[in-house]
Amino acid sequence: MLTMLLVCLSSMLLLNGYTHHMFGAEPDGAVKPVGQVGAVPPSIRTGGPVIDAGPGQPRSASPAARTIALTFDDGPDPVWTPRVLDLLKAQHVHATFFVVGTAVAAHPELARRIVAEGHQIAAHTFTHANLSEAAGWRRSLELRQSQLILAGATGVSTTLLRPPYSAETGELTDRDWASIQATRESGYLTVLTTQDSEDWRRPGTAKVIANSTPRGTAGQVLLMHDAGGDRSQTVAALAKLIPTLKARGFKFATVSDAVGLPSPTHKVGLLERGRGLALIGAMRVSDAVLNVLTWLLYAAGALCVLRAITTVVAARRHARMRDWIWGPPVTEPVSVIVPAYNESAGIEAAIRSLVASDHPLEVIVVDDGSTDGTADVVEAMRIPGVRVIRQANSGKPIALNTGLQAAHFNLIVMVDGDTVFEPDAVRMLVQPFAHPSVGAVSGNAKVGNRRGLLGRWQHIEYVIGFNLDRRLFDLAECMPTVPGAVGGFRRTALERIGGLSDVTLAEDTDLTMALCRDGWRVVYEERAVAWTEAPASLDALWRQRYRWCYGTLQAMWKHRGAWVQRGQSGKLGRRGLTYLTLFQVLLPLLAPVVDVFAIYGLVFLDPLRVGLVWLGFLAVQMAMGVYAFRLDGERAGPLWTLPLQQFVYRQLMYLVVIQSVFTALAGSRLRWQRMERYGSLRAPASTEGFP
Template sequence: MAACADARLRCGTSARQKGPIVALSGQGRHALRRPPRWHWLLLLLILPIVAASLLFEGWTTHEVDGARHRRACTSPIPRSADNGDPVLRVTGKGAETAQMPFRTAALTFDGGPDPVWTPRLLDLLRARHARATFFLYGNQAARHPELVRRIRDEGHEIGSYTYTGGDLGSASHLRSHWELALTQTALAGAADVNTRLLRLPHTTTADTLCGAEWPAARRATDQGYVVVAATARSRKPPLGVVRQYSHTALGYQEAKQLLADPNVGQFTTVTGGLGRPSLTSTASLAERAQGEALMWTQSVGHTFARSMTWALGIAGGLGMLRLVLLALLARVHVRRRRRHRSGAPGLREVNDPVTVLVPAFNEEAGIEATVRSLLASTHRDLQIIVIDDGSTDRTVEIARGITDPRVTVVQQPNSGKPGALSTGLSYARCEIIVMIDADTVFEPEALHRLIQPLADPTIGAVSGNTKVGNRRRLLGRWQHLEYVLGFNLDRRMFEVLECMPTVPGAIGAFRRDALLAIGGISDDTLAEDTDLTMALWRMGRRVVYEESAIAWTEVPSSLRQLWRQRYRWCYGTLQSMWKHRHAVVEVGPAGRFGRRGLAYLALFQIVLPLFAPVVDVFALYGLCFGDTAQAVGVWLGFLVIQLITAAYALRLDHERLRSLWALPLQLFFYRQLLYLVVIQSVVTALLGTRLKWHRMQRAGTANQHLLKEPDPQPSGLSSK
């Protein structure tokens, strides 16, 4: 096995390298501007508005404080009201009732206005030169104000049928009050009218105001309403009657028959038949303004609720589709790898020398474990370059203390990870470059397996399999599941679809000529690994995933550290997507990556997470006030599919299934944090705020039990 130092014609040399410690100068590019904060206030304002809109919509559909069904009668109406007369007012002395005069019929229509049948009823009444009383729903009046105005303009009388048609006898006192008050507000906004005529829903003749309906009727009359029932069907013209019809085909036919009855001499309104002044008045300017605001609020709430129903269905469908595709394409990936391992013609085993770049900034906790894991690798032909990026701790001292000629330490002022990698690349002597994080611990076979796909000359980079080392606590276990289910399973899918967006900074192999062809490691974004991978695709180089190349990394152990890390990742990914957006219209590998990879990232990592908080509020609303059994069933079904997919992913990664117990908790808490990270990142990107590199505090817990002392250094290797 030839070493890099003994193969300079193959690997090349660097005239700038003078020894294991080199000092360079440079400045970081990403200056800090404080990220915006006002959008959190906006989000905190939007979510209560969304919740209020949903609650109002649920109230109008009887899902909140439901008054959908009438209670059974337990007591009759008072004797003073039980005389068959349909019009009554309750006073402290009892009930005052009234009936239509001889040969007079008052036509009344309950519900509506209905966009189909209300115009037909109005046409019928106009053709017969008749007047009627329309008891309207407040919410329907707000939805169809033009029909309310037509009813008014054609001389008909308008009454209240409550806002939603809720049963006032079974409704709470608060709901009863709002059922009547909101109807008045809606009528004022729709047609500039107020009314003191009321018909209680779920009632017909006066005797149906029994049980709990009678106290509700009395409360209404205390507010000045005249309650209108209907005349019993046994009483027929020419006796005076009040007929009750609906805004339906049946109501239309029944009204048409009565209008043709020769025994009726006059068809009139309720107050017209009684010879009383109209109980409909003109609304004030303030009442009209309130009514218009109510109509707008109801329209927005109704539209939002409907759109959220569709959005929840679409989001759930896309989530399910994603999980199914991940599992199916992972299976395809496994089969392809089996065929490849059984002997792909024309591909050799790669034993070429490798340069490993280890950028380090204040990594004293883990730098020794990282370097020694590399030295213990079964791939011995190595050049390890530790680039100290202005550390203020013992990183350099510890790295220099590893007395192995394969290790070179380069020092420079702090300039960020891209700058450190660029510096390391300028000192690399081999044609295969492996880039890792300074907290990554390699398994002995990982490095050799990582570079094997490079036997195919069309491949420009290889992603390794990153595993979470510090997974004992709940936050670490959540990230472990995310790495296995979200990252590694995704990478299998990306390889099959030829659109791998990121070779992770923790473990990735590259061809040196490919890196130089794209101009090296750019510091245009905060996700240099994503930017680099996308640039390789646009150059026509393929990127693949090698799941057997396993490295252990330390993940954030606190929510603050996790937020900072994911904020940088997400923000950098947005920067990279924008930088390489033209790949969508390009051809060849670049076009496939753009139309598949960028589209996937935009949909599943940006758009859906942006709407996730609102969708979650809607889902919570459905759970609390909608069909709870259905909502729970849907959620459990989704959870089962998640668990099955996660179990398959863990099996593919040779991980234990006992971690699955944390998945339901991850759905409730962990993902909400990631959604908020996306929102923060998008706002930061839209405002053009420059974000500095957020470094995680290391504890050196990246599975150090894997480490062992390296074998003696083979002869011929040098750090010079």
């Protein structure tokens, strides 16, 4: 579904980009043809402005004496075309309008008015492309689409074509002639000019009249414009020119009437008109899509800037509170619960790091039906104060509840089986419990296996994303998640909410939200450092984050009532859930739009400007990263991979969110996704920190 949406979105942008940014912006007369002229037949160079370059001897035709074929290029225009039509109607004059397909699609009612009032409508390509310079495929596309647009807007087709940037016959080059021959193969007669009003220069009304006035009695094909800018001089000149030339004995006619050709316009069938209407509809939809995307892009940019400002300001304020004392030092023993399912690779390092703690504790390992001998590994260690409870596989929440029932102490620390603690982590983690309002404490989980590129990217995400957010949540008193890797809980708080629930896949988020809604405060203790093993492959990372994201969506939906409640629950709802909705759901959903629009900008807009915007975004991310790394006491070296992260890792993360949202909307139940463990972490050798 996502692929289909992106394909449709890309198609709409491609159509919009082609129709709005692949045309020639210069006026017709401003581009002078340059090149060889040897291939142009002499009869054409000295002949009339209407050219038939068909098989055999090329032919041309000129207007009859004292006959002027008024022609208007580049329209229709919503401002100037109606004024020109009004003036022609008042003067009882018919003209030929060489219209641009994209302009007709934007204003089909004006094209219908041109036909309805007896004027001749003809093609000026689809996007005002220079056919002499265009490749064959584009020339064919320009001609075909311009005819479809005419068919859809007016119900007629035409065999008359004026190539953009064409001039008089004497100025034709070999490339122009080749293009004229190619368009004749498509069934077109080419109409050039014999007299150019040069109204595109806007030289003044008098000069336009002088340029448009015939020097003798020969018939003329007069070039004027009803679009492409301010055409007030054109309208003013016409108002004087037409009566003056009529008084001199000139008559005005369409191109075909002026040279004695049969009518070049023909009614089209229902199928052809339907296809034309479909193309017009697609172009309008593409315009609407671009407008929506533009606003979404602004929204995404605003969200990014808002998140950067709020998190950095909050982190700065939170850093000033590092020496905050919650009360008398907490020295009471702690029960550490380690739920374990097939954790034999890393369980020994996790247990040894816990028993090396400088705070009194007991360790309860709940083996949840492991098949790899996890419980045997722990029992073989024979460490006093470490107990093993075996149970049939029931899931992590049930394993934690089992450990909770077996715990001896009032303070509970929950630890993943792959997590390695710093010696002072438990002591730091429980200090906020000196305040009676604190029901849970989030520790500082760090990525331990960060040597590879994927590990560095996850390390960056933990420091810039998770930890900055936790500082903000702490200040706003709306912490939505105490990570399963390192979290402390007050036993009475857990018992009051009935322990852990297994109705979501993010049991840690569900538990934290339930505590907040019960009136407990959840805080962040950055000094309680634990090291976790991050996924070592993209597949494992995808499965882990998919479970996290889907579980978070489940928990948000389960606790949606917090939005309308008061107290601590209301803070979670209106602050925490709103933040999660904006920055962890909506912003990732907008991310593909940003990427697709960036490609659109590189192809159709100003690549330099798009590149500067991207560099500005990257600079903001880099500044946030440097500050976050400094707060966490980390070296900034891994940040060199941040630009690469924007091209690979970020896309992976927002695809996870998108798939999770679609899964949730479809009502599917996602099964538990367990990450494969490699046992890459080791217990810290001393209190100086993990190497």
